[in-house]
Amino acid sequence: MRSKIVSSIKALLKAQMLPDFSIRTLVIFIMYGIMIVASFFSAYLLRFDFNFKILGEYNPIGFLFVVLAVKYFYLLIFGQFKGLMTFFHIPDVIKIFWVMMFSAVTLLALNYFLFFNAGVPIIPRGVILSDMLLSMVIFGSARIVMRMYRERSMVEKGATHSPKRVMIIGAGDIGTSLAADLIARKNLGILPVLFLDDDPQKWGKQIMGIEVAPLEGNMSNFVSGFKIDRAIIASVRFSGQRISKIISALHKIGIETSIVPSYHDLASGRVKASLLRDVDIEDVLGREPVKLDDLAIDKMIQGKIVMVTGAGGSIGRELCRQIASKSPELLIMVDHCEVQLFQVEQEILDYEFGAKIKPLVGNVADEARMEAVISKYRPNIIFHAAAHKHVPMMESQPGEALKNNTLGTWILAGVASRNNVEKFLLISTDKAVNPTNVMGASKRLAEKAIQAMQSRPGNKTIFVAVRFGNVLGSSGSVIPTFKKQISHGGPVTVTHPEVTRYFMTIPEAVGLVLQCAAQAYGGEIFVLNMGEPVKVIDLARQLIRLSGLEPDVDIQIKIIGLRPGEKLYEEIQHKNESLVDTPNPRIYGFVSEMPSYGEVEKIISDIKKNVDTKSVNELKRFIFTVVPEYKAQFYD
Structure with missing residues (x-):
């Protein structure tokens, strides 16, 4: 039974967690180590009001190796050696939270049951808890900085082209999510400048600095006033007949139209600019999304x-x-x-x-x-x-x-x-x-x-x-x-x-x-x-x-x-x-x-x-x- 459990754990580690070794993996390993050490010693200093003498009294070096081992283990468990460091979204924040939470619980348990019984001086609980919070901040900040650097580099690469100005039809969750992605990915050369929506409560207001106007307004005025190059339909609430009417109005004034994926495609995740496509006959003939049990x-x-x-x-x-x-x-x-x-x-x-x-x-x-x-x-x-x-x-x-x-x-x-x-x-x-x-x-x-x-x-x-x-x-x-x-x-x-x-x-x-x-x-x-x-x-x-x-x-x-x-x-x-x-x-x-x-x-x-x-x-x-x-x- 024991051998089966061990083999199952090995298989799981091999299939899901262990990264292919490369220079990139080594760099990530070293970078994580630096952040863990920085967080651990900062937690000590915060706990004792930056009294450096206390480091000699508690001698935390021995416990540091335990901290490194525990955190590396949970970083591995939660796949933090396999992800791309420059891509950082909410799921990554949640994973970092759980890595540090499990690490803190494990360290508290080891600190009490193992080191106390062995007669080793106990590390103050406040240090472990402070380390948990500091690690979340340090790891999260590092990933955010990397993402900002990537996005800035992408902007500089695409800076030679003037962006296409688009209006997004639909200012709900889908439209705003799409706008956020377009704003973040400036290298795509697509700049959202106007929302059109049929909700009167949104008219005249701004979302992410973008004005919201009535959908039933004068399309020609919007196009000329905001210098629109293209329109994007970003709502699954529109019937096929409504979509057809919108496309017809835009076609008459020479504006091409794209659309977000269908309701079924969107069910799997967040709207991204990479998923945009031309309007197809399925969109024009489609009906309201089917409500299933x-x-x-x-x-x-x-x-x-x-x-x-x-x-x-x-x-x-x-x-x-x-x-x-x-x-x-x-x-x-x-x-x-x-x-x-x-x-x-x-x-x-x-x-x-x-x-x-x-x-x-x-x-x-x-x-x-x-x-x-x-x-x-x-x-x-x-x-x-x-x-x-x-x-x-x-x-x-x-x-x-x-x-x-x-x-x-x-x-x-x-x-x-x-x-x-x-x-x-x-x-x-x-x-x-x-x-x-x-x-x-x-x-x-x-x-x-x-x-x-x-x-x-x-x-x-x-x-x-x-x-x-x-x-x-x-x-x-x-x-x-x-x-x-x-x-x-x-x-x-x-x-x-x-x-x-x-x-x-x-x-x-x-x-x-x-x-x-x-x-x-x-x-x-x-x-x-x-x-x-x-x-x-x-x-x-x-x-x-x-x-x-x-x-x-x-x-x-x-x-x-x-x-x-x-x-x-x-x-x-x-x-x-x-x-x-x-x-x-x-x-x-x-x-x-x-x-x-x-x-x-x-x-x-x-x-x-x-x-x-x-x-x-x-x-x-x-x-x-x-x-x-x-x-x-x-x-x-």
Whole structure:
């Protein structure tokens, strides 16, 4: 037992605390030593009114070595040999406080129990306490001086360029934090000169010496009066419509606009100038941040083994990110593409969440592989995001859609049920409602598969499906296509002027998926409230304007006609489904008469018989027999 404890301590020291030896480490070691000695002797002199004779009487030299050893130990424990000395923020202040606090407690204990019993003269307690306070001041002051020197050097390097004058839209915590960072980092050449805010109580006042003006004021007057070069939107309270209005007003007077990261990006820390980016379509179409029951989600994931299929895809990747941040015991990431799996593994490691992860290559339709994975790792929760989603491609290859989307779901759900997985959540799509394409029909069958699995004899797993529409920024989204067309000078191609779609950002959608899993009881189909549908042609126009161009002037929009299997609009509810309330207004719950296990088992058996032997049109006719609401489009 003792050897295990010792080896654990050694491993911890090696992994977390011991710095790589270098000249820099040696310099820091010597510098810390000088500060410790200076603080210790200053504490003695303060305690005895600068009576130097007292040093000879108490002979503190022997105790000084103990002080050095103790403080070096705690400096090592709290990582003070690994940090950059010229970067000093509140977390560093807190660490120095704990270093000196633990050192003082340890020295008081040693002073009493060890030296008193050994007959060594006791160092006055006042000296140890004074030393603690002096050390905090000396160490903190040294770090502040180093930071000031670094910032001054950076200013001198960038002094040859006149700074860009910016106005920050939003004078709340985010805007003021950003302004503070810009002021501190003058080498960036960005000078905040004006805040715009919609809070009347702030108007006419100053924050950090910067005036606050009404957001609804005359933008042109602000720009000319303060000689503004650029604007930065720094508030997560603004709706997409509000952001669009602000950008439009600024665009008319020739002012470029940047924006702080999204709400989900900001959750991890302080706003910094390095995180600024151009306004994107996600900002314009986004809504107010989703309010989630974080306690319920944390309780569901913390200390649990969670498995995500399709981990390398857009939705699967964000699921892995958000799950890893909530301290699971193990995150199992499954994908059939080893390249995407490697990429998401590196991404999760880069975030340094501290979660244990296990990337596994595997196909969800391979029953033996899924059985081996689930029986070995015993996941508590499975998020099934693996799917073929490309509508036109699946139209010409319905067998592949049925294999991956339908059979894969049935196989994985069956293995989960037999192994008593606690929860199984299927990522579905609004295209599964009254489907007009093979992809949507195959996902509708996947929904039936998990509903039937809920009634499987002996089943203890909670099965649930979540439908949502188009996700901004996903691999299957229209946004990357539009951006590429704009970068090439156009035209931007739209299939029909009246086509509408529901849109949601990836982090927002995944947050709601986790919320659905936390509140599921079994057999439900949840639908995410994605707001009002957006005309795709309007989306194209917004993207063109965000690129600093004018639609139909600089970039043409070309109507090319609906593709095979494409709808003019998407639906969220099947005619046989009834709406039920959920605790979250952004989540709809639908219930319907669930298919029996035997009924769906027969459908699965028929799919296995036909999937590799029938023609495209024959498979579509077969799908119609098992999904009567499917509106098939046949090839000649």
